[in-house]
Amino acid sequence: MNYRHVMHGRNAMDLGAMMNGKILRQLIKAGTTGDSAVFRRASEAIIENERQKQHHLLANDLERILYGDHQNVDPGRANKLPTSPVDKERGFPLLDIRQPQRSLEELIVGAASVAAVDDLLEEHRRSDLLRSYGMKEAGKVLLYGPPGCGKTLAAEVIAFELDMPLAIVRLDALVSSFLGQTAANLRQVFEFVAGHSMVVLFDEFDAIGKERDDSSEHGELRRVVNAVLQMMDAYQGKSLILAATNHEQILDSAIWRRFDDTIEFLLPGPAQIVQLLQLKLRGIRRQFELDDADVVGGFKGMSGADIERTIRRAVKHMILRSQEFLTVKDLKSALARESRSNIR
Known part of the structure; x- marks a missing residue:
């Protein structure tokens, strides 16, 4: 193994640790002082760091936590909802x-x-x-x-x-x-x-x-x-x-x-199937192209909700088996299970 390559890797790890330490200090300080702007910037830096490490699923989860429940919603608006x-x-x-x-x-x-x-x-x-x-x-x-x-x-x-x-x-x-x-x-x-x-x-x-x-x-x-x-x-x-x-x-x-x-509202056609795959597999590493005819054809005749459920099942399978990439085989396995579920 090349010694220079090993040292470069260690230096990168040390730099990453220093950066993480700095960001964590900013995050904790922002939390104790209530500085929402610093908190958001530190959180976004952590998310970007995870993306650079190819931890896309974790980065997506962190984005949903940071933005999902509050994005474009005025603070306190939820308390103004009328009572049914x-x-x-x-x-x-x-x-x-x-x-x-x-x-x-x-x-x-x-x-x-x-x-x-x-x-x-x-x-x-x-x-x-x-x-x-x-x-x-x-x-x-x-x-x-x-x-x-x-x-x-x-x-x-x-x-x-x-x-x-x-x-x-x-x-x-x-x-x-x-x-x-x-x-x-x-x-x-x-x-x-x-x-x-x-x-x-x-x-x-x-x-x-x-x-x-x-x-x-x-x-x-x-x-x-x-x-x-x-x-x-x-x-x-x-x-x-x-x-x-x-x-x-x-x-x-x-x-x-x-x-x-x-x-x-109609069942999705090929163009909508590709769009759904793009949206639901955003950030997921895969071994196939989203517009592959074999992939798109597997979802023909399915509703958007069925397609989303099938994709979620395939991604879970990939995660639980510690796979680095989502494969066509994962999709076909999930499609087969969805088909059996619909028969019942």
Whole structure:
């Protein structure tokens, strides 16, 4: 072994240790004095140091800890979230209200869906201009398509981009076994969101918007659908209402006319699969190209959620076996397991 090479390696290690010691002292000092700017700079230096050592997974985790829960969120905003109304019979909150964390770059869907979301965002950002011409931005939008294709994510992204809280209607609390209570809960939700500026998501909307002519359903559901129609007609509130369904074909035909716009979400095509791989494997060392036809073809026909779960499983396999690189074999093994899970 070359002596000069060994000494160079030791000098680099000593220098690295000195740098780490300096950064750690800065970090601890910033923590004790409450200097957030120094704390952030020291943290970013540690992350960069880990990246230089090819510790990409650790660097990614540290970035999520440093930025993930606080990036672009005004300190204290979480404390300003309104308190959800509750189901009067059981005391359950009717809405899950949170600060959105995911931005537009994470919404990897078809070009038509992205364009529709962009249009919706522009309408709300420039609502004053529309109103000056006697027009209004879309206030009620239906998101539909197969499960796992980005509808719930789109709701969070829209809330994030509009700088609004996201309120997800809890169907388990909304739908009551007590006669008339479901309609009363719906009324509470509509009255509440009308007085606040937020993005409201009715997920699995078909549960309360099912076709009234369905002979298998009892009269209570018909009353609920009628209540939904009346409340949507009367709604003039501050919040943007989104409704998501995987089963648009069973929605009551009258429901569709109550929405100002609809956005369809489809299974990802080859271009979106490559984008998903780029996003979810960012910082992961691998032995294949992301646009390799064999790799992309393995994910054909899968939803975005299924693809993300499969990638996560493959990366876990790589980590637990102390592999330096992710391989096509890892992906195929994860795909096979995902296929077996779907059969069950």
